[in-house]
Amino acid sequence: MLELPSDIPSTIPANAKIYKDDCMYSFDTPENNEFGLDIDLKSYFAYSRNATHNYTRDNYEKTGNYLYLNINKVLKPESERKKIYDENGEKSTKLQKLEIKDIDENELYNVEYTVYDIKQDKSYRLDELSDPFRKLIDQILTSNSSHQQDEIKQWELEIIPCHHSIDIQQETSSKEIDLTKCSVCELKENLWICLHCGALGCGRQQFGSNLKGNGHALNHYEITGHPVAVKLGSLSSDNEDSCDVYCYACNDEVKVPKLSEKLFKFGIDLKSQVKTEKSLIELNIYQNLNWDFKLEGANGEKLKPVYGKGYTGFQNLGNSCYLNSVLQSLFSLDNYQQFFSNLSSELNTSSIKNPSEDLSNQLIKIYDGLWSGRYSKPSLISANKGDDYQLGLKPVSFKTLIGENHAEFKTQRQQDAFEFLLYLLDKLDQEFGLTLNQSLKFLFANKTICANCQHGSIQSELIDNLSIPIKHEVIGKDEDGKKLYEQVNLIESIRDYCDTEGIEGYKCDHCKVPSGLAIKSGGFKTYPDVLVVSVQRIILENWVPIKIDVPIEIPYEIDLGEFKEPIFEGDEVEVEQKDEEEEVSGSSSDNKFKPNEEALSTLLSMGFPEPRCLKGLYHGNNNAEDAMNWIFAHMDDIDIDEPFNPDVQTSSAATTTDSGPSQDSIDNLVGMGFSTQLAKKALILNNNDINLAVEWLFSNPDDDGVIEISTETTTSKAVVNLAAEHKALKQKLLQSTATTSQTKYKLKSVICHKGTSPHTGHYVVFIRKHIEGKDKWILYNDEKVVICEDENLQDIKSNGYVYIFEKI
Incomplete structure (x- = not known):
């Protein structure tokens, strides 16, 4: 008989996490490892x-x-x-x-x-x-295992009561309610009961689902103003919080305190109910997992699964396909593989206190999982369903860790893959410095010329991506009434992005015209080894953000040579610029403004260009939070990226008394039903772009409108070093020229999205690899990894969202 040793606690301490899903350093599980x-x-x-x-x-x-x-x-x-x-x-x-x-x-x-x-x-x-x-x-x-605890916590962040569901005034009625069918169309499924009066109506047809619905429950709300309804088929005696409750006024799922009491008034005993239909969360996950990214070829044959190193899939953790696609894209790059291969050989497990909370370890674990080949093999469980796909890796610990301080990425909601990519790149810069992502960074130059006097300047910004608008010309509708768009070319979209545009309200420091016109154009001062391009597929239509499925010709190879840095031509005169370092610091004997180094490092680590950081600190009491608010409030200032000079901070950007977005923009959002505070925050966080602000508001209905800035990293040596690295890299790139750089690129991967919004639907990634003697597309659809022939690439054309190119 083996006795319990005295140094092992006989009970689990409170709040302890039990790690019993996979190994702390690998994706070995009780299922996939011989020794458990x-x-x-x-x-x-x-x-x-x-x-x-x-x-x-x-x-x-x-x-x-x-x-x-x-x-x-x-x-x-x-x-x-x-x-x-x-x-x-x-x-x-x-x-x-x-x-x-x-x-x-x-x-x-x-x-x-x-x-x-x-x-x-x-x-x-x-x-x-x-x-x-x-x-x-x-x-x-x-x-509960650590993974289960994390998932429960993330789901609990999702659904909360609203002010309509907290105070439901119920009407009494002697009329018996028929709970078997819709009171209007007699539909017998997808039924919703009004918690105010007991009226029974059918729900809306769920997009991407076969569940029928004619929207009569919504019609009832529009007529009566009764906003809160519950789905009958989701009622379960197990847990009343698992029932579907929807507020039509808030246009979101909500919780209702003491739901069982409110149902009982209409003759429904929750204790005796049996769940008969999928909940809204389950439908959302089901749609996400089963979205129609074709896994069959043009002739109906099943696309061939592929296995081995570099062909390992991820399981979908509910709504994590955005994360899966981004990780597959980055780890398909040679420099990522080399970097984490070297890092894994140097890994010292004895120095890691908790491997699940160590970002370096989690990334090494992902590299090993994807490239060891140990987990890339057919699953016998899938075979029961007629498939031969992998089980896939479950990156639960990584997802929890990378999103723990982010309001959206720490939840189980679907997220925008491009937003997550930018967030992840920033986190990786903070963790490893610029070594890992230096190949993605480049200088993009913007030339601004006064139309009146032809004087102007060229400013170069260090960035790691381009976000390109695309034309969306409707050419008809399909048989289901869905809009059809004219196909566009990515190079033409980049050309439009770099082309000249007029900017009203420009104040020229040379000719002093108070509100003139400026001509702005852009181009590459340097070319990165890896270029990330996203296309802006979200537009506002009747104040509602929608995704446009504009077909984009697959850009197998592109030449960016025509988009070199703009130069001064003809009568244009370049305004002499002082060295930024000299302007900032001056001599030790002068009284020129000197920025707070920690605050400057924090702002630079958040991705703001240095001139904006310096101006924000100058006008923001040398405090990072005040500076950030100033920067957001002055994003549209024409001289926002002019070099900082404390002696001439009397421009419109410096003297304006405006403390935030324009009142017209705020009023437009308030008119849509949002609070003033929330409207201001949405505009500030989205550079005063009202279209993006509306999309953000719909994606964050529970936000309190308070803008916060984390100060956790302001004393971090890593952040201070990162600021120095940014400055050093920019100086290094400034010494190079676009004319001597290679400008041709080949397409490496495309993250694709199907759905009506980046926050719904499904993401996959297509990656170009050399296999079976030639280049082929590999489709990574979560754990499903298949070879995709050229005739099966319509999804790339119609749903391409983020393109990653490698320099030839």
Whole structure:
């Protein structure tokens, strides 16, 4: 009988996390690893023993902890697995109104639990443990895992009560309610009951779903003003918080306190209800996972799965396809593979306190998962469904860690892949300096000329992407009434982006015209080794943000030679510019403004160009938060990117008393029903672009309108060093010239999106690789990794969103 050692707690401490999903340093799990997973009985960290490395032994040598709970899952025989699927209705063709059942994947495995003593290299069955020891093991097994805790926390961030659902005034009625069909169209599914009066109506047809609906519940709200309704098919005795409740006034899912009491007034006993339809969250996830990115060829044949190093997929964690696509794109780049290969060889596990909270370790883990090839093999579970796809990696710890301080990325909502890419690049710069992403950075030059006197300047900005508007000319509609757009060319869109444009209200320091016209144009001063281009597919239509499926010709190769930095021509005169460093610091004996270095570092790390940072600090009390607000309020100033000179800070940008966005823009948003404070924040966060502000407002209905700035990194040496690196890289690039740079690029990957908004629908990525003797497209659709022939690339044309090019 194995007794519980005195140095191992007999119960799990409060708030402890139990890591029992995968290894702290690899994606080895109880399912995919021959030796299962070892959970340290002191730290509750998980380790594995695989063919290439014994992480359990590493931990033992580091800590001396020698007892581990081992969990090993072996797939049941095929005959038993098929029986489980049949019993759970996976292949049933019956209509709804049957109780919805989900298959617990653990049902598909024979699970063995033992205690492993690494000192003796011996395993003990649970019946060989003392009672206190067995009780501890039972407690570990029944506790939520770290992944489950993270997912629960993320889902809890999603749905909260609104002021309509908190104070529902219910009407009494003697009329008996027929709960079997819509009171208007007699539809018998997708039924919603008004919590104010008990009226029953059908919901709207869910986009991308076969669930029918004619919107009569919405019509009822429009007639009566009763905003809150609950979906009958989602009612369950298990948990009233899992029921679907919708507020038509807020246009969002909400919670209703004491829902069971309010339903009981209409004769519905929640305790006796059985769930018969998927919830809105489940429908959203189902649509996300099953969006129609074709996995069949032009002739209907199934696209060929591919396996091996570099062909490993990610599981979708609910709404994480945006994250999956971005990671696949970045780790397909040679410099990412080389960087993390080198980093992994230098990894010292003894110095890492908690591997799940160490970004470097999580990225090395992802690199190993994608490029080791150990996890890229057909799944027997998928075979039960007639597929032969992989199980895929589950990057739960990485998702939790990378999004923990971000209001949106820490939730389970679908997110914009391009926004996440920019956020991730910034995080990687902060973690590793510019070494990793230097190949993406380049100088883009903007020339501004006064139309009156022909004097002007050229300012170069260090950036790592281009966001390009595209034309959207409607040429007709399809049989379903969906708009059809004329195909565009990416090079033409870049040409339009760099072309000259007039800017009204320009104040020229040379001719002193108070409100004149400026001519602005742009071009590349330097060319990056890797170029990221996003196309702006979101526009406002009747004040509603919609996504336009404009077909874009696939740009296999592009030449950016025509978009070199603009020069002064003819009668144009370049205004002499002082050296920025001289303007900022001056001599030690003068009284010129000197910026707060920590505040400057913080603003630079957030991606603001240096002239804006200096001006913001000059006008913002040398404080990072005040400076940020000043910068956001003056984004549209024509001289915002002119070199900073404290002696001439009397321009419109410096003397204006405007403390924020224009009142007209604020009034427009307030007129749409948003508060003044929330309208201001939306405009500030989106550079006073009212279209983007509206999209942000619809994506953040619960935001309180308060603008905060994190000060956690202001004293970080890494951030200070990053600011210095930005300055050094800019100086280095300024010494190079666009004329001597290679300007031709080949397309490496395309992140594609299907859906009506970047925050709904589904993301995948197509990556160009050399396979079977020639270049082919590989489609990464979460865990589904398949070869896509050239005749099956319509999705790239219609849904391409982020393009990544490599210099030839």
